[in-house]
Amino acid sequence: MGSPQIKGYTIESEIGSGSAGVVYLAIQNKGPRCALKVFNSMSSNPGLLSDRIGRVIKAGAQDVVLPIIAQELEARPAWVAMELLADDGEEEGPVTAKTLQSSFKRYLQNDSTCPFLQALASALAKLHSANVAHGNLKPGNIFLGQNGRPLLADFASGLMPGVHRLNYSDALLYSPPEQLRSRDGYEGEAGYRWDVYAFGVLAYRLLNGAFPRADKLFQWLCPSPGENQRLDIDADHEGIAAGLEQQGQVLWSDEAAHEKERAFRKVIDSCLELDPRMRPLNMREVAQKFGVIEVESAQ
Template sequence: MEGVETSGESIGRYRLLEKIGEGGMGVVHLAADPMGRKVAVKVLRPGVATDQTALRRLAREVDSMRRVHSPHVAEIVDADVTAEPPYVVTQFVPGRTLEQSVRDDGPLRGDRLQRLATGLASALAAIHDAGIVHRDLKPGNVMFLENGEPVVIDFGIAQGVDATRLTATGLVIGTPGYLAPEIIEGEDAGASADVHAWAGTLAFAATGRAPFGGGTFESIFYKIMEGRPDLDGVPEPLLPLVRAAMARNPAERPTAHALVGLTQRIDVNSTLVDPPSTQTKRLTAVSAPPPARPANPRDFRGQLPPAPPPPPPQQPYARSPYGAPGQQQPPARYQQRPPKEPRPDEPKPYGIYRFLSLLLLVGAVGLSVVTPAIALIVVLLVLLGLRTADRGAQELTSKRTRRGPRSGDLAAVIVKSPFSAVRAALGMLLVSPLAIIAAVVVLLIGLAAKTGLTIPRAVALATAAFVIVQCLGPGSEPARRQLARVWGAVLPRRSQALVALAVIGFLVFLLVSFSLGQAPDLRPFDSRSLTHSLSGLRSGIRGLLGG
């Protein structure tokens, strides 16, 4: 960055005052525009500036970011990606970052935490409405205004360049402790990845700790992939929302717009006493009987009630962290859950759900080889049902985001399901041309092949190709997303999913084994007439190929 780091120099129309930040993609300066107003200028490093593909992408993202207008976002003021070096100018936000504020003053509480949650969600909603993704939301990229409102900075700039450069070399976009699991798996960062980062940033603000701890990248990534963040200390009213935003499957996370409505309705102050840490719980239970909690904790004067008699020795607690048998029973809020009750933060096994969905597809292909027509009807009906349910789920979320949950929301979605089914059918029609092309290609190859492949078998393989493209081709995401919801509702625990995987896998194995030795049944079509018609087509194809 020669020629731009020294205070007093200029770039474009802006006079650089001092360097206020530095990252892998560039250096951020406090600068003054021709009117003397302060702005933040990010100057890209020479290595990035010479990548023309990255610069073209950056130019497109800057154009999109100009449409972002929100009091919670540092807006784009100016940019020139063709300059030497390229630079982007944003609104300058004075003050401390969320990271600095928490480290200096401790975790946020009450109204400050709720304003942060709502403000960050509003910022993400505005960014996503512009068709872009932040990709690196974290405590260091959140500033506080004098009125206590949060402002998101540095969105989509360096990350737009990173998305082109780092993907090619196999590196990772973003800050390790706030990455979504799908990014670690190598998938593109979508809006749901920002929601995951929102939850991590909020957890840091409430606890003063990174949600997945520190250490090496490998250890942090392992915790993220396991879906077990450290949320001890997050206020209880926020816990369900934070856990939902950190769902392992991106489709299960709420949207940024949903977060805005939900955080506005949550009363963080409803929890009068902060949940104690695990260490505090153990020390309290071992050292002394817990004091009685008066109606108003602020009026507590330190008086301790008489200790209740200890429980009889024949009622020990199994593996209790609160002490040996005979010590005082800890309060109900500290007791362990029954062993058979699933943990509230137990992540759903979405990796197993993918295998289950794949097994269903293999089973559909096996059925297509045995009875092509029946398999085609069944698959299309199932896909239509999944797409219709997905539209209903999204409409339900949208309603509750705009005006809060109501008792009649689900009934309204069910009443409108026929209209949703029509729209879902239209969506399937958009995928059908590709599926039909795939089926025709496979059929022609089967007819042209000089093997013992019969005409009914060629028709069955063409049907299987249609099913595969219809289930996995472009535009099939709504059905797969709803199927993940179904698995999550029916098989919420890993043990249940593993049992289902074994059972369905065995049944699919039997079906495929049966289909390999079975002649295809083309009913309700007339097998003889269809075979006769395609025999003429086979002869013509082979004649054209010189066979």
């Protein structure tokens, strides 16, 4: 099957595919190269995404998302052109996106971990202040900007209302059981607590080197650090949800390296509550708690 024809763009190659569509390396009107995402109509909700992009722009929160150059979400196929943030800017050879997934080991269990988590919490808090829940958080959807600043991508995608078919994505490993079982809460308040849980999973994994629950299964299901995806797995939402619920309490494999990390872990534990009512309301609350910890640790 050939590449799609998108007016004004010349597609050079495929960068990668995900649960909602395919990302291409493209040139816009002989300008700089960009990342062009073309959506699968059955695996996406372009109307929902368009609304959320509008909210981000209206709130002035563009600085925490991967820059969007252009979009045609009412077209068939729907598409979004984004800034190309990649390690390889040469004309030849494969393009590797600058994401947390491709640089996972750089932030794994070292002095960079807590500062990165603070920056990520702040970015998600600003997104939530724009009345946008991400809903699709995973390492491959967190791009690394200047000085490693996290930029959020692929929000309002994946397990969303109005999506009729969804292939496996490792975002499922960061999703809480209630999202895996029902997508309907996204447009209400539930989506914010989905993000709180997903952040907790990611934070635990970076600090502890493992998933907080169902680690043996999830390590097998997730792509290895530096790889983008697994293509040989069925999207068993109920099976993943059940696997999470088999382990209620979250345990840490070692002692915190210092008092600041110990305080961070308490916040992360609250993010990982299986009962969404027990989690922080949104990432603004999480970021505020991290801010208090930062001030207290500096005294």
